[in-house]
Amino acid sequence: MSDTLTSEQVNAVTYAYMDVCAADTFLNGDDPLDRRAWDEIAEAVPQTKVDLEKAFPWLLEEASDE
DSSP states (O other): OOSSOOHHHHHHHHHHHHHHHHHHHHHHSSOTTOHHHHHHHHHHHHHHHHHHHHHOTHHHHHHHHO
16 A cells, blocks of 8 residues: 555545544434434445545455455
8 A cells, every 4th residue: 555645535534534523423422313413424424435445445355355
């Protein structure tokens, strides 16, 4: 792997981090039944997954090895 990231990789990691932060707030916050947060996370996570798979194709290889 390269020591530098492409802009696509930086974006994928940034959005993944944002999704993890949102999921943490949702799961560990005061209102775990916040439907708006649920909907936003449900929409964001699948797209982030695709972005990560495009930016880091080796993720698919490692996932299939398990």
